[in-house]
Amino acid sequence: MSERRFPPVTELAMLSLALIVAGGIYLSSHIPNHVPLAPAVILLAGSTALLAGNLVALSRVRDFAWDRFFQVAKWSLLGYLVIAGSVEYVFLQNHLKGGPLVVLTLSLVVFAVHVPTLVGFTVARFYEPEPVG
Amino acid sequence: MVEVTAPLPPAAGPAAAGPIEVPDFEVVPRKGLVLVGVLLGLLVAAIAVNKLWPLEFLHVASGAAWTIIDLFLGLVLGPIMGRMSPPARVEFTTKLMPKMLLIMPTVVTLTLAAGWQLANKLGTVLSSYPNHGWVVASFIVVGVMSVIALGLLEPANIAVLVELKKRRPNPDVIERLMKRFVYSAGILGLMQIATLVIMTKLRTG
Numbered sequence: 001m002s003e004r005r006f007p008p009v010t011e012l013a014m015l016s017l018a019l020i021v022a023g024g025i026y027l028s029s030h031i032p033n034h035v036p037l038a039p040a041v042i043l044l045a046g047s048t049a050l051l052a053g054n055l056v057a058l059s060r061v062r063d064f065a066w067d068r069f070f071q072v073a074k075w076s077l078l079g080y081l082v083i084a085g086s087v088e089y090v091f092l093q094n095h096l097k098g099g100p101l102v103v104l105t106l107s108l109v110v111f112a113v114h115v116p117t118l119v120g121f122t123v124a125r126f127y128e129p130e131p132v133g
Numbered sequence: 134m135v136e137v138t139a140p141l142p143p144a145a146g147p148a149a150a151g152p153i154e155v156p157d158f159e160v161v162p163r164k165g166l167v168l169v170g171v172l173l174g175l176l177v178a179a180i181a182v183n184k185l186w187p188l189e190f191l192h193v194a195s196g197a198a199w200t201i202i203d204l205f206l207g208l209v210l211g212p213i214m215g216r217m218s219p220p221a222r223v224e225f226t227t228k229l230m231p232k233m234l235l236i237m238p239t240v241v242t243l244t245l246a247a248g249w250q251l252a253n254k255l256g257t258v259l260s261s262y263p264n265h266g267w268v269v270a271s272f273i274v275v276g277v278m279s280v281i282a283l284g285l286l287e288p289a290n291i292a293v294l295v296e297l298k299k300r301r302p303n304p305d306v307i308e309r310l311m312k313r314f315v316y317s318a319g320i321l322g323l324m325q326i327a328t329l330v331i332m333t334k335l336r337t338g
Contacts, residue, residue: 014284021276029269031258072291075161083242086176090246093180094253115283122288123295126306 006125007057013118016050019043020107027100037099044107051114058121065127073120077112084112154220155302158227160294165235176243180250188251195243196332200325202236207322211315219304223297226311230294237282245275257335264335271331278324286317 023043027035058064088108091101179187210229214222252258257268293310296302 010284010288014280017280017283018276021280025269025272025276028258028272029265030260033260068295072295076291079238082173083238086173086242086246087249089177090180090249093183093250111283115287118284119288119291122292122310126292126296126303126310128303 004125006061006121007054009054009058009121010118012050012054012057013114016047016054016114017111019047019050020110023047023107024104027104035100037103040100040103044103044110047107047110051110051117054114054117058117065124068127069120069124072123073116076116076119080112080115084108155223155297156227158294158297159231160291160298161234162231165232169235169239172239172243176246179247183250183254185251185254188247188254191243191247192251195240196248196328199237199240199244200328202240203318203321203325205322206233207315207318207320211318211322214311214315222311223307226293226307227297230290234290234294237287241279241282264338267331267334271328271335274324274327274331278321278328281317281320281324285313286321289314289317 020043023040026043027040088105091104096104175187176191179191214225217225249258252268256262257264259265262268289310293307293314296306296310
């Protein structure tokens with residue numbers, strides 16, 4: 001197996017997910033009290049920055065199996081949009097609104113984009129064109 | 134059944150003298166998608182009607198499935214798979230992993246969405262709830278488990294299936310990804326013990 005060097009996409013994605021999970025726990029553990037949004041916004045901003053950094057780092061990889069990446073990531077994206085939509089539906093059913101709703105919705109967007117990116121990357125990084133014959 | 138062959142890993146031992154036969158399989162079982170759709174429909178209906186029994190049923194049934202599957206996979210099946218011969222492991226993997234690809238995200242979504250709605254209905258999510266600390270502990274355990282499952286386990290699951298779909302799968306890649314999958318499942322299995330402790334504490338008050 002060839003050992004190519006790749007940017008730390010998995011590590012950054014896990015850190016990004018951990019930040020939005022921490023923001024979600026922070027907000028939900030204070031219900032129904034009013035809670036300062038700043039910590040959750042900072043965590044979300046950090047998570048979004050990691051997502052952007054991951055996408056930029058990935059776009060600079062040479063000879064990456066983009067066909068394989070998109071083939072897997074697009075279906076994965078569909079699946080995770082359904083999951084994120086289910087969670088958003090619960091938030092709306094519980095009359096969540098204002099700042100917390102915005103923060104949690106954007107967190108779901110980061111989640112729904114970053115996980116498929118990670119899945120596509122994991123598949124594509126190990127992809128080697130099959131020999132003919 | 135279409136079968137493809139793969140060279141064996143070098144360290145596979147004497148039993149690994151020939152090529153591995155990889156049975157034909159679907160990465161995502163299409164028939165299973167129908168069942169997933171039905172379950173998600175039930176989830177939406179349960180949340181919409183907001184009645185205690187459907188929410189409790191979906192949360193408990195899917196939560197129990199999630200816990201048991203993680204414990205069984207991580208602590209029982211994982212070590213067994215590690216000791217299987219490469220051909221047996223490949224055959225088992227092609228039968229197990231596509232199902233896991235549908236089962237795990239579905240039971241996790243059902244557990245969390247129904248659980249959140251249930252907690253709102255019962256008031257256990259409120260910070261005034263006497264055992265609120267335990268509820269927050271459950272958020273933290275589920276959060277850590279989610280990061281491990283989404284960051285390590287699920288991508289490895291999909292990647293190993295895509296690799297096995299190739300005409301000549303690379304055994305080194307499969308070994309590496311399966312190791313990652315089994316270790317992640319083991320950690321999740323151990324963390325599920327914490328979930329059991331927290332949930333039983335919340336139930337008994």
